[in-house]
Amino acid sequence: MRILIKNVILKKRKVDILVEGEKISKIGKNLNLKANEKIDGKGEKAAIPGLINCHTHSAMILFRGLAEDLPLKDWLKKEIWPREQKLTQDNVYWGTKLAILEMIKSGTTTFNEMYWFEEAQIQAAKEMGIRAKIGLVILDFLPMGQKEKVEKLFYKITKSLITDSQITLTIAPHAIYTVSKENLIWAKNFAKKHKLLIHMHLSETENEVLECLKKYKMRPVEFLNKIGFLDKNCIFAHSVWLSEKEIEILEKRGCSLVYNPTSNMKLASGIFPWKKIRKRKINVCLGTDGPASNNSLNLFSEMKIGAILQKIENKDPTVISAKEIFEMATRNGAKALRINAGEIKVGKLADLVLINLNKVEMFPNCDLISNLVYSDPKNCVSDVICNGKILMRDGKIEGEEKILKIANLKNENFGN
């Protein structure tokens, strides 16, 4: 399978891009090669790397708008967890498809997932053609979150994914307040044995830190460090309430952190300590969190909110640049998830997005990155390619009407 993308703007130059198989194989002027598919940007489209959402709970799209204006603890305990008890494999399958639809439409080609009914998610991701890291969730109070079940599921899924390069598993202990020390250590060892990344919530609220201090007489990162949990395979969502000492430990251990500004603001959880982290060699990526606490999966909006939040929080408009936050959503995400993407270069995976420059949001076109971060350009996403396949062409995704129709029909099962 070869895709020839003609006349697109890449870093201010008009080029052609050849995609062969899963990868970008050539970038240059006037490539006149045979291909199965052709896209002509006519000099009016820019090519950017596909965006990478490093922390979400996709199927929570089913709960969007159902419970607003509540603190995290009440929101989880009173509104979300009771509804989640009623979820079925079928609900999660349709919820994940819907969420992926929203992701592709907003230029996302990879997501790092943490939710239940993992097989349903895999089915949805495969059908939609997106790249995904599916977390096997460990959660003490949930029957399907028990380690024995997770282990069994791991072997079952691994067998079915042997020929799949796009979808891989991670181990996802929910958080230190929902997973015992024993189970955290089990998760760590399991991840090590099977060479898996670990995806976990960390220090999202001040309360989490206070409870940890009470229970373990240490702050969360100190505790995790003590039990040997931390290394470069860890990806920690939120990471809001961190002391200088904790930041130092995270840097030393090479962990990746996920900035989730919208969810942290909406639930009033706290503000990611970017200014302190910026000085360190810590890989920071970006995530939307689940669509029930955001309520969107649009990483463009997440970049804007993430940048302006740091500017006001630090009373300094220079504390973060458009380029820095754009890298969180692309290159840094790829680094955290160990995928050969996040940049448009020969040899990289063909995960890329074309932006229609002939839209008012792209005017004037003097700084593409600034427009992408600040001008609200979701509707400028015209074409999305993932793993060498076209997922969206001129704004259209195959079967999208059907997904919306079935999801609407099934609406009553979705916890409303």
Next chain:
Amino acid sequence: MRILIKNVILKKRKVDILVEGEKISKIGKNLNLKANEKIDGKGEKAAIPGLINCHTHSAMILFRGLAEDLPLKDWLKKEIWPREQKLTQDNVYWGTKLAILEMIKSGTTTFNEMYWFEEAQIQAAKEMGIRAKIGLVILDFLPMGQKEKVEKLFYKITKSLITDSQITLTIAPHAIYTVSKENLIWAKNFAKKHKLLIHMHLSETENEVLECLKKYKMRPVEFLNKIGFLDKNCIFAHSVWLSEKEIEILEKRGCSLVYNPTSNMKLASGIFPWKKIRKRKINVCLGTDGPASNNSLNLFSEMKIGAILQKIENKDPTVISAKEIFEMATRNGAKALRINAGEIKVGKLADLVLINLNKVEMFPNCDLISNLVYSDPKNCVSDVICNGKILMRDGKIEGEEKILKIANLKNENFGN
């Protein structure tokens, strides 16, 4: 001219809406009446009031992305003001057209403007069919901002607007740090004489307050109160740095305030003191500020950012609701600008927007206001009606390609 809008969802009921002339004349079930234009929502579109942008500088879209990551003072003095010296009537005309294109596409039907070359703005607004309050700018250091010139322009424009109900003038002294006490008093008297609203920046930065304390030995609102400037005709943009006493004065005088969250965050100016203001009877509306400091004119995004900013600032997710911020962008804006709009009711001006519910952002459709505020629904805006005329139909605005084409051709004159 009659427009019949069939089968749209209005406050959870499916209804038909009849527009006659400039106004909504009937709302009911199964209205089968003759009309010049028909729009069928097929039960898949919701009707909402057109959004009202209470503070912007439209033509600054020409400077979008040109100067990022700077504090307000440097941004204005080093980047914006020198470029503005070179602006022409023609630049502002095209810039305003572009900005209105972006506004209509994102569901805005009225904007409260403050910029130079007012006649060019009026021409642009008339051609695009949007409702506008055009501010006659008073600014001491600008030749065309002198009161004699403003007075002359007022009489000239007023004559040309006699038959226009959509476009009216306001008096717009830039700010207390750019307009002398004498000129502020002149502006006040001029506004009183001609029954005009006053549109002004107020206490946007801490520095503005400190300079005022130094110059007048009073805080800005105290100073304006003392010179008899304050009454219910005043609309103050930003209003970030307010003491309790100042808030009390503003309430007593019946002034309207404009919340501009994105610009305040991006320029690190400060945070609107909503929690204190919420307790008072003060009319708060919403604005994007100019597209050079936002960098968008999308009021949906402004609502989201405005709501989540207050939640995190006050460490309280309940401090502002989706409904409250939606009212800022509709009913409260109409109140401030004295227009009979902001709600869909018989007898109100026909300024309304249809939202395509058959989009992923609107799923699940259990709380429309929550989805409008939080789900990033700009691309769900399908039809826009203003003053009884259809400005956008199924996402298309007449002549939009031409506007973009000409604006792009003229790009080099636009300060790049």
